[in-house]
Amino acid sequence: MSDIEFAKPLQRIETPIPGLVVIELPVHGDSRGWFKENWQREKMTALGLDDFGPVQNNISFNDAVGTTRGIHAEPWDKFISVATGRIFGAWVDLREGPTFGTVFTTEIDPSRAIFVPRGVGNSYQTLTPDTAYAYLVNDHWSPDAEYANLNLADETVAIKWPIPLSEVEISDKDKAHPRLADVSSIPPRxxxxxxxxxxxxxxxxxxxxxxxxxxxxxxxxxxxxxxxxxxxxxxxxxxxxxxxxxxxxxxxxxxxxxxxxxxxxxxxxxxxxxxxxxxxxxxxxxxxxxxxxxxxxxxxxxxxxxxxxxxxxxxxxxxxxxxxxxxxxxxxxxxxxxxxxxxxxxxxxxxxxxxxxxxxxxxxxxxxxxxxxxxxxxxxxxxxxxxxxxxxxxxxxxxxxxxxxxxxxxxxxxxxxxxxxxxxxxxxxxxxxxxxxxxxxxxxxxxxxxxxxxxxxxxxxxxxxxxxxxx
The missing domain is CATH 3.40.50.720 (NAD(P)-binding Rossmann-like Domain)
Incomplete structure (x- = not known):
């Protein structure tokens, strides 16, 4: 609880990736713990976020420090937050267009969220044990949808992971993802x-x-x-x-x-x-x-x-x-x-x-x-x-x-x-x-x-x- 920044005003922060927006969330705490409005439609849309219509809420629990997942881009939007713990997040634009390959990184704890538009690759590395990573999505998974993936170790985007990838557990599937030059980009809607x-x-x-x-x-x-x-x-x-x-x-x-x-x-x-x-x-x-x-x-x-x-x-x-x-x-x-x-x-x-x-x-x-x-x-x-x-x-x-x-x-x-x-x-x-x-x-x-x-x-x-x- 001591790592959370309390009483921040609700605000949006633009990033170099078009449509990728960081949201500072007000967190209210006392001796019992804390409370936040993780997604509040009226307030978020007033900030200029799309009313993106989430249909599903997913949570990924990670018990070990250094758990590293991604980089995955799907044909739907995500609103990502952390329920407990802290992560280092990395996002890479994998959409067709002039910003293809653009990278943004930041840390996220319960007082910060990020809106990830369709086609932007999402990945993270846990910085504390027992981290709960939550995300709202506005479509259901389909095997027929168009996806894009990027290797976590890609030399072109050169993400500076806090914990070297050689020291963390990565799935075989994520290790097999292509380098940027071989990525099939996500076309526009x-x-x-x-x-x-x-x-x-x-x-x-x-x-x-x-x-x-x-x-x-x-x-x-x-x-x-x-x-x-x-x-x-x-x-x-x-x-x-x-x-x-x-x-x-x-x-x-x-x-x-x-x-x-x-x-x-x-x-x-x-x-x-x-x-x-x-x-x-x-x-x-x-x-x-x-x-x-x-x-x-x-x-x-x-x-x-x-x-x-x-x-x-x-x-x-x-x-x-x-x-x-x-x-x-x-x-x-x-x-x-x-x-x-x-x-x-x-x-x-x-x-x-x-x-x-x-x-x-x-x-x-x-x-x-x-x-x-x-x-x-x-x-x-x-x-x-x-x-x-x-x-x-x-x-x-x-x-x-x-x-x-x-x-x-x-x-x-x-x-x-x-x-x-x-x-x-x-x-x-x-x-x-x-x-x-x-x-x-x-x-x-x-x-x-x-x-x-x-x-x-x-x-x-x-x-x-x-x-x-x-x-």
């Missing part, structure tokens, strides 16, 4: 992109590439509404799910079959994804729509504006947003008037212009285009900068326009006469429709202050349109 064949899915593939840890899936590859979705993958291996999948046939959603399909894809599927993300510590990125609003606001819609969807599509998207919010780590990226690869409004107007057709285009719906390349960039930005979780509007910046205004600009940029575009109201445009038509929000302008405050600068809509047509 996987990213799953859903809706990989759609406009945004294609932009995300272009942005993220085909690295081994990026999975792309269409609904044919993975049905997230299936009852056994939780068993279809080892979800703890995933760090991010980007849901770029949606039912977007706005008018067809007003039919009996379309209504069911819209709710399945836009609400039921998102509910399943949010549950999986919440239970497995995954960050869920979900793409929302201006259709969650009724378009009657006098100005731009902020992220926290009240939902008031007009049609089935908007209602199903609003339900999906509410479901996505139940994931503790989520980004809802709200867009409007999406333009990417494949059939879309801009391509249609360019085609009409070249074919000599003079279109009538609605002039009472106001908004900004959202280009899929920019949406993909914004999603990556939020993930890489670890921006605060929540909802972010992402569209082009600059002056808002009507669909008719944009059509005229498309004509101009393609060398055609903008005056060939005729204005028409939404009511007139759909007056003679023979199939169900969804009501449209007349104001789809989204406020961009929040995403800009994270350091992401949306492109001007006019510049983006010119670049899109020029490509």
């Amino acid at each position: 996987k990213t799953l992109v859903l809706g990989a064949g759609g406009q945004l899915g294609l932009a995300l593939r272009a942005r993220l590439g085909d690295a081994a840890h990026i999975d792309y899936a269409t609904r044919a590859d993975l049905d997230v509404t299936a009852p056994d979705i939780a068993q279809t993958r080892r979800w703890r291996e995933y760090g991010t799910i980007i849901n770029a999948a949606a039912y977007t046939a706005v008018d067809a959603a007003e039919t009996a079959a379309g209504r069911t399909a819209a709710w399945q894809a836009n609400a039921v599927a998102v509910t399943a994804l949010a549950r999986i993300a919440h239970e497995n510590g995954i960050t869920l990125v979900h793409v929302s729509s201006d259709y969650v609003f009724d378009g009657t606001a006098a100005g731009a819609y902020a992220e926290d504006a009240a939902f008031a969807p007009l049609g089935v599509y908007g209602q199903s998207k609003a339900a999906g947003d509410l479901a996505a919010r139940t994931a503790s780590r989520h980004y809802i990226v709200r867009t409007s008037w999406v333009i990417g690869e494949g059939r879309n409004f801009v391509r249609t107007m360019a085609s009409l212009a070249e074919r000599g057709i003079d279109p009538s285009v609605v002039s009472d719906q106001i908004g900004r285009l959202s280009f899929t390349d920019d949406i993909a960039d914004a999603i990556v930005h939020l993930l890489e900068t670890h921006a605060a979780y929540g909802t972010y509007n992402v569209t082009s910046a600059g002056t808002e326009h009507s669909w008719a205004d944009i059509a005229r600009e498309v004509f101009r940029l393609t060398g055609n006469d903008p005056a060939r575009v005729n204005d028409v109201t939404t009511a007139t445009y759909f007056a003679n429709a023979t199939t169900p038509v969804s009501p449209r929000p007349l104001n789809s302008v989204l406020e961009l202050t929040k995403i800009t405050a994270t350091g992401f600068t949306p492109r001007d809509g006019g510049d983006a349109l010119a670049a899109y047509l020029g490509g």
Whole structure:
């Protein structure tokens, strides 16, 4: 008891290994012994630690001084502490990346703990007899998981063990671990992109590439509404799910079959994804729509504006947003008037212009285009900068326009006469429709202050349109 430092304030200490954090723990003692809060979720997360969701508590008891174990890296996080005794700990970054091979060492007693992120090799040597080494982990052991091990005596990392390794007991298994040059590093947690064949899915593939840890899936590859979705993958291996999948046939959603399909894809599927993300510590990125609003606001819609969807599509998207919010780590990226690869409004107007057709285009719906390349960039930005979780509007910046205004600009940029575009109201445009038509929000302008405050600068809509047509 005399070796424990009492009454230290709770604090975190950064280390040279990203994500490896030492925690100083307050220990309260008297003549009877001592007490500490070993893991206290509210206080620890207030320090900036992830709410890493431990599922198992393990204890290793070591009766002899010099017991040496490791160096083992697993694909899960650990929160390590000492219940009694004192250890010399050594941690080596065995993750892919620029910090591979970085070493950190320190001593730990009951007044100190350490958070070890997945892929960082963990080892220790006992400095007192009867040492109880405890650790919380946020996944269960699996023979199929990817592990990495490093030899305790590796010359490259050159750990300065207090007791020479030649004088301590080491298991044959630990003695057989490879040197650093031969270690199979731990890859990043996987990213799953859903809706990989759609406009945004294609932009995300272009942005993220085909690295081994990026999975792309269409609904044919993975049905997230299936009852056994939780068993279809080892979800703890995933760090991010980007849901770029949606039912977007706005008018067809007003039919009996379309209504069911819209709710399945836009609400039921998102509910399943949010549950999986919440239970497995995954960050869920979900793409929302201006259709969650009724378009009657006098100005731009902020992220926290009240939902008031007009049609089935908007209602199903609003339900999906509410479901996505139940994931503790989520980004809802709200867009409007999406333009990417494949059939879309801009391509249609360019085609009409070249074919000599003079279109009538609605002039009472106001908004900004959202280009899929920019949406993909914004999603990556939020993930890489670890921006605060929540909802972010992402569209082009600059002056808002009507669909008719944009059509005229498309004509101009393609060398055609903008005056060939005729204005028409939404009511007139759909007056003679023979199939169900969804009501449209007349104001789809989204406020961009929040995403800009994270350091992401949306492109001007006019510049983006010119670049899109020029490509």
